[in-house]
Amino acid sequence: MRNWSGTVEYQAAGFEQPRTVEQLQEVVARSPRIRALGTRHSFNAIADTEGVLVTTTGIEPEFELDAERRIVRLGSGARYAALATFLTDEGWALHNMGSLPHISVGGAVATGTHGSGAANGSLATAVRGLQIVGPDGALRWVRAGEEGFDGSVVALGALGVVARLEVAVEPGYLVRQDVYRGLDWEVLLADVAAVTDAAYSVSVFTDWLSPTIDQVWVKRRVASVDEAVPDELAGARRSGSAVQIIESAEDNTTQQGVAGAWSAHLPHFRIDSTPSKGDEIQTEYFVGKADAADALRAVRALAEEIHPHLLVTELRTIAADRLWLSEASERESLAIHFTFKNEPAAVQALCTRIEAALAPFAPRPHWGKVHTVDAAAIADRYPRLPDFQALRAEADPQGKFGGPALDALIGAVRA
Ligand SMILES: Cc1cc2nc3c(=O)[nH]c(=O)nc-3n(C[C@H](O)[C@H](O)[C@H](O)COP(=O)(O)OP(=O)(O)OC[C@H]3O[C@@H](n4cnc5c(N)ncnc54)[C@H](O)[C@@H]3O)c2cc1C
Known part of the structure; x- marks a missing residue:
């Protein structure tokens, strides 16, 4: 299997596309090494694993608008195009979009995908909550304001597989x-x-x-x-x-x-x-x-x-x-x-x-694009990387969600 541009061939031993969150939990629980895959729009092997690649794109997004809290809840495998269509029909909007709307929300958020605008944060900055499948298959929500949230949004799939997200919305414009x-x-x-x-x-x-x-x-x-x-x-x-x-x-x-x-x-x-x-x-x-x-x-x-x-x-x-x-x-x-x-x-x-x-x-x-920057430079340029490593060791003590490209860049979890 290759990425969208055909330039990366994934080395994973298996590929799974569950249809429900319960099936996703079961796949994660039984796989010794597993990583999330979105719509394969990254240009490097950041998603890859020696184990199983699992995508949430087969799970119904089930968009739920909460107008009072100004959030939309959705499955991570939804593409921005589907989310934008849903919100526009309901009279609501996101603060920004990337250039290509056919990218999965889970994959875009995990890599810090952005649009443009001096006052506009990346797409990940609209996330208010993440429901993550941990290494034992259990689900947990982490929400804005909670400890570790700021490390859990742009997380490169290293903390688990995001099943659902809560994303901030505003009235349509x-x-x-x-x-x-x-x-x-x-x-x-x-x-x-x-x-x-x-x-x-x-x-x-x-x-x-x-x-x-x-x-x-x-x-x-x-x-x-x-x-x-x-x-x-x-x-x-x-x-x-x-x-x-x-x-x-x-x-x-x-x-x-x-x-x-x-x-x-x-x-x-x-x-x-x-x-x-x-x-x-x-x-x-x-x-x-x-x-x-x-x-x-x-x-x-x-x-x-x-x-x-x-x-x-x-x-x-x-x-x-x-x-x-x-x-x-x-x-x-x-x-x-x-x-x-x-x-x-x-x-x-x-x-x-x-x-x-x-x-x-x-x-x-960009985490999802080609570069030759090494781990030392990454560590130098991300002052909060040690905090992320501590969060990761807690969330995934055995390093189940690690992968060759990811670990080469940010270090592996030491079991
Ligand atoms: C034509 C084109 C246009 C683009 N335009 C832009 C742009 O405007 N701005 C920009 O910043 N980038 C842009 N990109 C890059 C793209 O947004 C990122 O590479 C993004 O990560 C792709 O999302 P994906 O779903 O394809 O993720 P994938 O490539 O499948 O995976 C990327 C990472 O996300 C993780 N991930 C995926 N799903 C989940 C999940 N459910 N839970 C946890 N982790 C997950 C994977 O483990 C992996 O580490 C573009 C790419 C293309 C091909």
Whole structure:
């Protein structure tokens, strides 16, 4: 079995897709080594195990809206597309979405998946509770405010298999999406935040080489469908026609200032189609927003090397949070993302080059994407890792939920 992009072959000895939470509990209890698998959208082997991979995608999500507490309860195997459709129909919303809504909620939360927006935390920051299947198959809820909660949300499957989640919701809102073209690199570097903080969610797309940045996608929360927006953003002009992120990507969400439901415009890809071909490799590094200009200059110095292998780069901001293993933990962040061509050796070599260039800024790699950052650097960049290790040793004393890639990165549980 392979991941979504076909670039990782899982080494697991078995694969299970239970239909009920009870079956999930039984599979976990009887398996000596087991790890959760979501919708296989990660680009590395973080999910892998020598034992059994178990996915919750076969269990009915059973969405339950609690309007009074402003939460929705759902099965972890649900895709954001299904959750967003349910919430939109009910008149409710999430605070943000990732670019692709076809990713499982459990997998996205476990890896700190994010959208964009200076004031928007990652998707995991909306989690208010997790129901986890522990090593003996028993279920337990851990809720916001309880001890260990901040270590249990972005947890890489290391604490057990999340069966259900409680996620914060807010009343539905309108989003209008516009694309601005021709942003001068020097204007961006002179004041990165003037661009990234210009609206609710901003994504800057570049090939690094061109003197101007081709596309800035701007998602604004608007009060009505005919609310006016500026024609200019830091010297870039609002496009009158629809553009695509990369030439081969169809199925982009509507632009040209058409306002609509949050769920129709916050992701880059439409929720009612299955976009992206999968013939790509993604990598992404989070640096402090305060270092954004210097970090971008450092990567831009590699433009000639990066460009031949690149499909597109996306720059996004993520609000700081308190989750121990979140890539934006305690740090307002700029995420520098690369969608590379499916050229594993070249990408591996480029990761090393980019990581060296970003080293002064202590980059945290996206947990679900390709990188070559080692355990020592991870330990250095995650001050709460020792607390997570203690939490993990308590939750999983035998290291049942460990795996080769995970343990190589954050250390194994010592039984
Ligand atoms: C086309 C594309 C677009 C993307 N866009 C974005 C983006 O906009 N922003 C961003 O940040 N990332 C993005 N990603 C990366 C993606 O969001 C992450 O890799 C995410 O983890 C994928 O979720 P998944 O369900 O496929 O998880 P998997 O890849 O299946 O698993 C990832 C990790 O989650 C754990 N996990 C999965 N389910 C559970 C569970 N039920 N309980 C406990 N642990 C679990 C696994 O053990 C593993 O460690 C994108 C990826 C693709 C392919």
